[in-house]
Amino acid sequence: MPLFQYKGRNQRGEAVRGHIEAVSPDAVAAQLMNSGVIPIDIASTKGQTDVFAAIRAHWAESAQITMVDLILFSRQMYTLLKAGVPIMQALRGLRDSTQNLAMAKVIISISESLDTGLDLTAAMRRHPKVFSSLYVNMIQVGETTGSLQEVFMQLATYLEREKETRDSIKTATRYPTFVVAAIFIAIFIINLFVIPTFAKVYAGFKIELPLATKILIASSNFTVAYWQMILITVISAFFALRYYVRTPEGRYRWDKVKLGIPVIGKIVYKATLGRFARALAVMMKSGVPLVQGMTTVSRAVDNDYISDRIVQMRDGIERGDSIARTAAATGMFPPLVIQMIAVGEETGSVDELMFNVSDFYEREVDYDIKNLSAAIQPILIVFLSIVVFILALGVFLPMWDLVQVARKS
Structure with a gap:
């Protein structure tokens, strides 16, 4: 500062x-x-x-505005408005107390916009990178209905659960990613330093090497000769893939692939369904029109593949179909979600049942993450066993042949 x-x-x-x-x-x-x-x-x-x-x-x-900053902002606004503090005074208080200079600048901009006669919704809409469409739409409903403080509380709760979901997904993907990367690095080092040593030993004997050993030595020779090109290729491929994933087509394909990854895909799928259910419940409870709410929810699920299915639901609802029927037509949602939506439409309590669905899937995600190690260990053990078996065949088969030659002599 x-x-x-x-x-x-x-x-x-x-x-x-x-x-x-x-x-x-x-x-x-x-x-x-x-x-x-x-x-x-x-x-x-x-x-x-x-x-x-x-x-x-x-x-x-240069600090970034994180979800924690938004959660604190929403909770503090709820507390100040509930205490009867005027909104301009509340914003000044938050501006002076916030530790994130970037967030303070946004709050100052909102205050200046309010001074010029804009409403809070229009002021927040000027910062799309900070306030999502879901956030802005709910603020608009709160201003229209006079329930702004309740909306801030709902937003704080939603963002807290959203942060928990994202942290859970990162936790679920961090361990297998680290293990697989470590395995490939180990294979690269073995090819570069270990196998050449054995190749020099075998070169001094007049024996026919087994096929597995020839393959290992050829792979090692290629790695030793072109390791710079291999590193450049791997790094270039990483950044090229990263760039492609950031394009609309690449993000859509990657989001679809993520759902099919063994073990991890199931966790990502459940977490996305939980995010969808909670976002839909929050929008409906706040009074956002359903079609507009579905558009906002499609942007909030953070998965373009499922987002496309939600847009299909919105189009079906615009044609007059029920939410449950359009959800079933997408083929994306399990029977539990469809059944809960159908019951909610019959009883007029879709938002309450969607909160229940969200809680259910969030508990499922927590359980799956706690048992992730037990679920993924068999896959990693099989993969490691194959790698060790190939290395053992390539290294020890020539030794077996040498023993046989020595015995005959």
Whole structure:
């Protein structure tokens, strides 16, 4: 944050001065008043800021707004509005108290937009990278119905569960990714350093090498001769794949492939269904029109393949079909979800049942992640066994032949 130099008088009338880090001079004045100091002069210390303060300011300006920042913002707005604090005063308080300079700048921008006569929805819509369409649509409903504080509470709860779901998916994919990467690195090192040593030993004997050994030596010779090209190819392929996944077509195909990965795909699928159910429940409970809500939910599931199916549901609902019938037509949702939607439509409580579905799948994801190691170990053991078996055949078969030759002699 910027560093400000201040002069003032305390409650005894004594002159005081010092330095304070804050977002703006107004924030400095508020801090001084809260501490019992009446500010007389507040000035920015440009040029006097030390190297460490400059580094801190640089990092603060480049900080990203995370989901945790949005959760804190939503919960604090709910608390302040519930206490009867006017929205402009609430925003000023959050602006002065937030530790993330990027978030503070967004709050300042929202305050300035409100000063010009815009409503909160329009002010937030100016920051699409910070506030998602689901967030903005719910704020719009809250402003229209006069239930803004309840909407902020619903958003805080939704974002907290969303963060838990994303963290669960990262946890589920981190372990197998690390293990598989370690295996391939080990194979690369064995080809580069271990097998050439055995190849030199075997080269001194006049025996016919087994096919497995010839394949290993040929693979090792290729790795030793072209290891630079192999590394360049692997790194280039990684960045090319990463770029392709960020394109609309690549993201769609990757999101579809993720659902079919053994063990991991099931967890990602359940987590996405839980996200869909909770987003739909939140939108319906907030009073967002169903067609508009389905469009927003399709963007909130964070999976383009399932998002495309939700858009198909929206198109079916626009034609007059029921939610359950359109969900069944996509072939994407299990009978549990379809049945709960059908019961909810009959009883008029789709939002409550969708909350139940979301809770069910989130518990399933937590259970699957806790048992992930037990589920994935057989696959990794089989893979490792095949690798070790091939290496053992290639390394020890020539030794067996040497023993046979020695016995005959």
